[in-house]
Amino acid sequence: MTKLRLYNTLSRAKEDFAPLDPARVRMYVCGPTVYDFAHIGNARPVIVFDVLFRLLRHLYGPAHVVYVRNVTDIDDKINARAAEIARGRNIDVETARAEITEATARQYAEDVSALGCLAPTHAPRATDYVGGMVAMIERLIAEGFAYAAEGHVLFEVAKKADYGKLAHRSVDEMIAGARVDVAPYKKSAMDFVLWKPSDDNTPGWPSPWGRGRPGWHIECSAMGEALLGETFDIHGGGIDLVFPHHENEVAQSESAHRGHALARVWLHNGFLNVEGEKMSKSLGNFVTINALLKDWPGEVLRFNMLRTHYRQPMDWTVAGMNESWKTLERWYAGSEPIADPHVGAEFLAALCDDLNTPQAIAELHKADDRARAGGLGLLGFSSVQERIAARPAIDAAAIADAIAARNAARKARDFREADRIRDELLAKGIALMDGPGGTSWDVKR
């Protein structure tokens, strides 16, 4: 079996991947906060880790990989929107919160599925695990890692000697560089919230510290523990989550689990820009997956994403999308169904080298039809067979008639009429190709 190597943020090096239990390879990826449409930047980790999920399934067997991608449905951005809606429609905030998160989560699942991503094994919602979060916080207090103050519960960073090991920074330098005001109830500037109080206009849950809501980081610790156990194999997410989110997850989980590691390998994908600029609502270049899917097939978006290595910064451009579409078109167009696709050794080796998808795609360019079909399948692209079957219904007989009429005109050297017929078909999205063996046609974008 080809050996999988992954770049571990913890060690800052590529390491041989060896799961704790090959019969149950476990991966956790931070999922969406469901308050708005997911954007193109959100799509990157989803696609990247879907490829890893598929690769792990290929290497260890589909039944032996467990993939958890959570849904964050407790969040102050959600709360702000819920409060707004609750006021406008005169309903209570909890109802509004449930509505927003439900609708957004459904939309997210649809969008991501259109990108060719498999559903994760589990997609837990934070609201279903508040009990586990409270229990973990209680454990942290009992063990002396956390303290309650003014309705809040805080994690005391000073009690975790190796705090900062994931982000590779020391507590001292972080305090020195801190630019935020320190809340008065904190013992130290670096202490972070595990639980905070909710007022009447904010969703909340009962707890030993009064009605309140969990901090951001604790949800992943609790859900990971519930679904994957104390220690699992892979934890992934965007590079911007390394600090503070993942660092704090590590602190909480390890402290609650007698020092046992949370995850053995930490993977982080690089940031994505749009046409050379950081995506932001103020710049007006905020691109949602949903909007893109109206103009482009999801597979093109997926392919475009995989042309850049996942750890590299990526620039998303329309020019790149066109190039991606062109490549996929050529690979799909005119191909006969492949009866026995297989995954090439060089292709697999590239993928196993820290998910080097650009190299893997280069191998597909060199490959024959069988290896290309196999490789595309492993990367999560529909097979050529499916692609052909999924073509929109086209009146092939009418096209054949038109081709016959055009060829008659060509034979009569009435090229004006021949070109008119060709243009007419092109306007309907049908491109003609005159080859040595006659005229063939294909669907153009």
Place this chain on the structure above:
RNA sequence: GGCGACGUGGCGGAGUGGUUACGCAGCGGUCUGCAAAACCGUUUACCCCGGUUCAAUUCCGGGCGUCGCCUCCA
């Protein structure tokens, strides 16, 4: 201010201590009424300055530039 990443030919984008990445575009050709497609061939590269080395785009040091995190943004 602190920490970190990146800088490859017209564009996208891998990789390597010495030997073609790959794709797109361009150019030439085959084919063709013309086109398109396809196929064949082909030009352009490793941010700057030092150092190590027989040899550096690849290792080390410095500089410059772009970007990210430190602000619950993937």
